[in-house]
Amino acid sequence: MADSSEKTPALRVSQLDATELDGEVVHIIKAQLNKLFKYHKSNILVTYDPEVSALIKTLIWRFSIYAHDSTIGQQILNLKYSGSDPQTSWMSRRQKILYGLILIVCPWLRERADNLVELAGLSQYHTKVRKLLKWLDITLKLAAVWNFLVFLQRGVYQTLTERVLGVQAMFPDRQGMRQVSFEYMTRELLWHGFSEFLFFTLPLINFQRVKNFVRRHILPRQDDSSHDGLRVMECAVCEDVPTNPQEIGCPHLFCYYCIQSNYKADPRFSCPRCQTSIPSVNSIRPYRTVIS
Ligand SMILES: [Zn+2]
Numbered sequence: 225m226a227d228s229s230e231k232t233p234a235l236r237v238s239q240l241d242a243t244e245l246d247g248e249v250v251h252i253i254k255a256q257l258n259k260l261f262k263y264h265k266s267n268i269l270v271t272y273d274p275e276v277s278a279l280i281k282t283l284i285w286r287f288s289i290y291a292h293d294s295t296i297g298q299q300i301l302n303l304k305y306s307g308s309d310p311q312t313s314w315m316s317r318r319q320k321i322l323y324g325l326i327l328i329v330c331p332w333l334r335e336r337a338d339n340l341v342e343l344a345g346l347s348q349y350h351t352k353v354r355k356l357l358k359w360l361d362i363t364l365k366l367a368a369v370w371n372f373l374v375f376l377q378r379g380v381y382q383t384l385t386e387r388v389l390g391v392q393a394m395f396p397d398r399q400g401m402r403q404v405s406f407e408y409m410t411r412e413l414l415w416h417g418f419s420e421f422l423f424f425t426l427p428l429i430n431f432q433r434v435k436n437f438v439r440r441h442i443l444p445r446q447d448d449s450s451h452d453g454l455r456v457m458e459c460a461v462c463e464d465v466p467t468n469p470q471e472i473g474c475p476h477l478f479c480y481y482c483i484q485s486n487y488k489a490d491p492r493f494s495c496p497r498c499q500t501s502i503p504s505v506n507s508i509r510p511y512r513t514v515i516s
């Protein structure tokens with residue numbers, strides 16, 4: 225048992241985070257199970273869903289609350305449940321078992337209430353039981369809301385279960401205070417904002433036009449004296465053998481796709497080799513070899 229003076233009450237945000245994490249753990253395990261039985265014809269998991277959930281929760285409870293006085297989420301955030309006297313004791317065996325019953329058996333009973341009523345041969349009370357359960361549900365929900373508001377004000381007993389059992393989430397020692405690196409969070413936020421800005425602006429920029437402008441005005445011109453009057457059999461844009469060759473009135477050839485897409489994106493597009501401009505879309509013509 226830890227030194228009593230070292231215990232500190234847990235922060236509200238840590239307690240809420242721990243609950244979120246606990247929910248995620250069950251969710252992840254269930255998702256994996258569903259994947260396993262995906263191709264199983266009778267879909268056994270749907271039929272026995274309440275039992276499967278109870279089994280998963282039992283396993284988690286056995287190796288978290290029962291073994292270490294804390295849920296998995298609390299272990300990640302370095303929290304622990306204290307017992308009836310927050311300063312001196314951790315959860316007692318009785319509290320652990322009751323916690324398990326409330327966490328596992330109650331939801332299972334609620335899900336299977338209809339089946340149980342029929343099994344017990346009390347079908348004539350079916351509507352009465354339903355009504356009772358409905359009222360119970362509403363009462364519990366209202367109580368949960370009230371409990372949560374009180375929790376927000378006082379910072380203890382986040383769930384009704386905790387309040388009923390009198391267990392509080394605590395930091396076992398002072399060094400265990402939740403330490404959040406705000407530098408990291410700021411950086412995350414900054415990157416997020418920056419990427420959103422990029423996603424918004426990038427589609428608005430005509431990169432083809434920017435590229436052509438840079439090529440025309442900033443980059444040095446390519447020396448084009450190598451072909452000695454002969455037609456160079458390569459596309460002036462992609463420098464590959466032209467597919468469906470086209471010409472625009474200069475000695476150079478273009479792929480159909482290269483020249484059309486460039487002209488569509490930027491009507492001021494000119495031949496990258498000799499700067500011949502394209503007056504209209506009609507001046508892009510298929511290239512025909514002259515057979516003599
Ligand atoms: Zn090309």
Ligand SMILES: [Zn+2]
Nearest residue numbers: 474476495498
């Ligand atoms: Zn040219």
